Amino acid sequence: MAGFQSLPGFRDFPPEDFSRRQHVFRVWRSAATAFGFQEYDAPVLEPLELYKTKSGDEIEAQLFSFKDKGDREVSLRPEMTPTVCRMVGEKAGSLKRPIKWFSIAEFYRYERAQKGRLRAFHQFNADIFGEAGPEAEIELIALLIQCLAGFGLTADDFTIRLSDRNLWFYYLGALGFTAAQIPAVLTVVDRFEKAGAPQVEAFKPYEEKFGPLDQTTKNRVHAFALQSGKNFSEQEILTRWLQDAKPEAREKVSARLADFRKLMDGLADMGLKDFVEIDMMVVRGLAYYTGFVFEAFDRKGDLRALAGGGRYNDLIKKLGYTDLPAVGFAIGDVTTGLLLEQRGLTSKPGPATDVYVVIGGEVERKAAFADIQALRAAGVRVEYPFKDLSFGKQFKAASESGAKLALIYGGDELAHGVVKLRNLADRSERDVPRGQVVAMVRSLLTGH
């Protein structure tokens, strides 16, 4: 127990854990490539300014940031979005649209570690650039669903809650909130769930900043947030909105509701209707989201959000590049791993060996080594005991290795120029001439 511990919130990945992690990455990667996304990677360390520009100075408290030896303010990346915006922004002129990119990478945040939240974690990020319409959201939400369904999770296990900040902006504007006040109200909305019934409490941060709100307005905001799932309909939201709307804004709202309908219909046509529900309570924490936002949750669980994303049409311009519409999401390995564990869907590593070589003694080892090397060069996974062991022990080791075949290099066999090949599953044996070992093993392993 003496010696060193890993840093708080950081994990080791010994082979068993590594193999579970690789399984998660495999599912994500194959989902992304099936959807036609291209993989990219980027530096782990970035200028601190990149994150301050995107999220404001307060963000620094949550960053793994420091000064490098050249006196540069730098930070380990806490997320991929600013980086990918920079990459796309730099090449935007030469990229074919729509731009569909994904990555699997490690991120670092200097926060208190808790269940489902560590200081170092992996995320799958997928983004679409250059498409302003809801077609991009259809594609991304479908991909998100596949990133979870690919493990065997179903609509009974998780759900995607979809909301729209544009409708919120329209509605809150109609209620008389100013552009400066609206983000503060959305922060309040974000707290509704946590604050539970007493919305009075939830409004406190807003009221401290902008002064008291009348109860009627509070109730309207709360009622709008409660629009979700079954009780949501375009007609209802329109009616509710029209009570408060100025006539010239009606056109914007009905256009937006048409986008909403297009998105929901597209997902329904893909057979994904059961995975998605509208829930205006979701607004997402950060201010740079500009349209549809969505989060994936464990249905029966006490887990944190599995994934989150949304549209951020202004960000690339804010970082100093061309104006380019964008929408993306990220899904993390920590919460996903916890959910898979709860559902018994974690992967067990398969056998790492195809052939176990049983060696009679020092003399036989020489012949065995020649064939072992030939087999391995041909791509066959071969194991053999380092030390001379009794045949009994070697066969035990062979069966524990998970190998399908054993090759037996004994004095009797080699004297006849053959090797004994044993099928470890049915225990049948046959002699194989030395020269045919590689060909025979390969044909048995590939099944023809």
Added chain:
RNA sequence: GCGGUCAUAGCUCAGUUGGUUAGAGCACAAGAUUGUGAUUCUUGGGGUCGCGGGUUCGAAUCCCGUUGACCGCCCCA
């Protein structure tokens, strides 16, 4: 950054009002078994009881500090 609970072998845990050399199961290794995989039996390695200090004749046990994990705030890109 703030509050609460916890910390004994690789894992799961036991350990009496403070009392000899800190235990069990699982796992790992060796042997019974030098030409065939199971089961079983025997044996072994592995602990400064998270770390540091204090009280005591004596501390895994009581006290203080510290580190870490978990839970709740803050935050959640």
